[in-house]
Amino acid sequence: MKAHPSYYCVIPAHVRYNNNLTNLAKLLYGEISALSNALGYCYATNSYFARLYGVTTRTITSAIAQLEQAGAIHVRTVNNTRRMCIAAVSSSDEDEAALKTGNESIVELFKRIYTRAHK
Secondary structure (H helix, E strand, O other): OOOOOOOOOOOOHHHHOOOOOOHHHHHHHHHHHHHOOOOOOEOOOHHHHHHHHOOOHHHHHHHHHHHHHOOOEEEEEEOOEEEEEEOOOOOOHHHHHHHHHOOOOHHHHHHHHHHHHOO
16 A cells, blocks of 8 residues: 555635636645645655656646646746745735745745745
């Protein structure tokens, strides 16, 4: 029997009831949220998610793109590592400016957004 992570996730209403997201995208949101608890962001690979849910990496790529397009997550690449964080329900102008300019450390920015999203 294969071991699975033992943490839980919460999928908020704005994601659960979004008709533009597939069921897998909604579940993936919960997984990304749970994996983000430690660092404020998630760096799991598409291969990891594909193995976890028994789907192809292409399917995972599509689900992540749906979540990003819906504004549910932010995705950035730092030092050739993709990092995803849960988007605050309403991001501030300061967050948007920091994402565009890159003046703030991506880790600090993701931690700030994640903390606000989970208050």
